[in-house]
Amino acid sequence: xxxxxxxxxxxxxxxxxxxxxxxxxxxxxxxxxxxxxxxxxxxxxxxxxxxxxxxxxxxxxxxxxxxxxxxxxxxxxxxxxxxxxxxxxxxxxxxxxxxxxxxxxxxxxxxxxxxxxxxxxxxxxxxxxxxxxxxxxxxxxxxxxxxxxxxxxxxxxxxxxxxxxxxxxxxxxxxxxxxxxxxxxxxxxxxxxxxxxxxxxxxxxxxxxxxxxxxxxxxxxxxxxxxxxxxxxxxxxxxxxxxxxxxxxxxxxxxxxxxxxxxxxxxxxxxxxxxxxxxxxxxxxxxxxxxxxxxxxxxxxxxxxxxxxxxxxxxxxxxxxxxxxxxxxxxxxxxxxxxxxxxxx
Amino acid sequence: xxxxxxxxxxxxxxxxxxxxxxxxxxxxxxxxxxxxxxxxxxxxxxxxxxxxxxxxxxxxxxxxxxxxxxxxxxxxxxxxxxxxxxxxxxxxxxxxxxxxxxxxxxxxxxxxxxxxxxxxxxxxxxxxxxxxxxxxxxxxxxxxxx
Numbered sequence: 001x002x003x004x005x006x007x008x009x010x011x012x013x014x015x016x017x018x019x020x021x022x023x024x025x026x027x028x029x030x031x032x033x034x035x036x037x038x039x040x041x042x043x044x045x046x047x048x049x050x051x052x053x054x055x056x057x058x059x060x061x062x063x064x065x066x067x068x069x070x071x072x073x074x075x076x077x078x079x080x081x082x083x084x085x086x087x088x089x090x091x092x093x094x095x096x097x098x099x100x101x102x103x104x105x106x107x108x109x110x111x112x113x114x115x116x117x118x119x120x121x122x123x124x125x126x127x128x129x130x131x132x133x134x135x136x137x138x139x140x141x142x143x144x145x146x147x148x149x150x151x152x153x154x155x156x157x158x159x160x161x162x163x164x165x166x167x168x169x170x171x172x173x174x175x176x177x178x179x180x181x182x183x184x185x186x187x188x189x190x191x192x193x194x195x196x197x198x199x200x201x202x203x204x205x206x207x208x209x210x211x212x213x214x215x216x217x218x219x220x221x222x223x224x225x226x227x228x229x230x231x232x233x234x235x236x237x238x239x240x241x242x243x244x245x246x247x248x249x250x251x252x253x254x255x256x257x258x259x260x261x262x263x264x265x266x267x268x269x270x271x272x273x274x275x276x277x278x279x280x281x282x283x284x285x286x287x288x289x290x291x292x293x294x295x296x297x298x299x300x301x302x303x304x305x306x307x308x309x310x311x312x313x314x315x316x317x318x319x320x321x322x323x324x325x326x327x328x329x330x331x332x333x334x335x336x337x338x339x340x341x342x343x344x345x
Numbered sequence: 346x347x348x349x350x351x352x353x354x355x356x357x358x359x360x361x362x363x364x365x366x367x368x369x370x371x372x373x374x375x376x377x378x379x380x381x382x383x384x385x386x387x388x389x390x391x392x393x394x395x396x397x398x399x400x401x402x403x404x405x406x407x408x409x410x411x412x413x414x415x416x417x418x419x420x421x422x423x424x425x426x427x428x429x430x431x432x433x434x435x436x437x438x439x440x441x442x443x444x445x446x447x448x449x450x451x452x453x454x455x456x457x458x459x460x461x462x463x464x465x466x467x468x469x470x471x472x473x474x475x476x477x478x479x480x481x482x483x484x485x486x487x488x489x490x491x
Binding site for chain 1: 388392397398399400401402404405406427428433435436438439440442443444445447448467
């Protein structure tokens, strides 16, 4: 109960600061705090911030559930001209309440979601060392609830590979046909920075991700990843991903597809989704998504459609309502109503 | 769409300080007078202000500076570079912040930009072309059609 009280105190504080920022949205300070961009601490090079989200779900064939899903704290430190550090500490499922009457912080867990240092080599290359989000597709890199349009996460973005890697990455951008090619090349070398282990961690992985802007509005990307999962060490897998996003004013279309195949025997799996977002009135948006996902075993090929509304009065603050409906989806993406509130602070 | 963009540009140009002539308005992209580079293409400026390029060819860090979001020069500069108003860029900066990269620092006036640029190696800002003085060097001039 003590944890729950503290969490609620934090949430109330955040809500108050969010409302204050809503009221003062037109006043742009030259220094200090802005919602969605953290708080810079004087001239120390430090910036603190984070995000939080509240979720409620009512699956068609299960009990309803309410939870404080994420409370993430960011700390960024620009140590000097070429070196900066970033960490994200996440308290997951800090408070839950379910239809059966259980409540509290019983399932609370703290995780070092990201921890890395960036060494800027030149204008085209930076070396990253530490624990980072696996660069497969766009969703995994920007998965925070305030940045995405639905409360539910597409199946294709979380099951076929580990969401994190711990090791080395070289990233940056290069000129290509009068535009820039953004690239990330990485290797999962050590688990020493991730002692508590991420969910479904890599054991040995290397990959590349590239993103190219065909125009100001359209970006296409591709990923390749060779890996073993810690839970299945003797089976090397290869994964290829494709992605695209088109944005124009407040409209958005995006798609991501991944294909994973084992080096030796075993089934290959396709998964992917296509999503559209369109403004309907004021700060309200209509959101629709179609998902297709092959599954292991006898589960068959699942499909799911997500239809929803999102209210986004400010870019870092969003309230979402959606219904998911599908076939062969009960294990991984069950039918039901989902809603959430999220704010980047 | 083009008509809308043209109308927006005309309104912005009308809001900019008058230079006393009828030609296109000019925004100067400036850096310190002793900065080793003497010019910079618009494509490079765009990458610097999106913080996609953070180190210059000599190995020094770029420090991009913005004017306040409602400043007409900021709005014209943003539209010329990114085809978007500053408030439309906020979603982009939220995504960058999630990845540990904050947006450019905001200074309150052109004079503040000139002072900061003149005394801070790697600082790069933009001001009305008519406000340029010997403390800074012009790397590029952005034309805004009246």
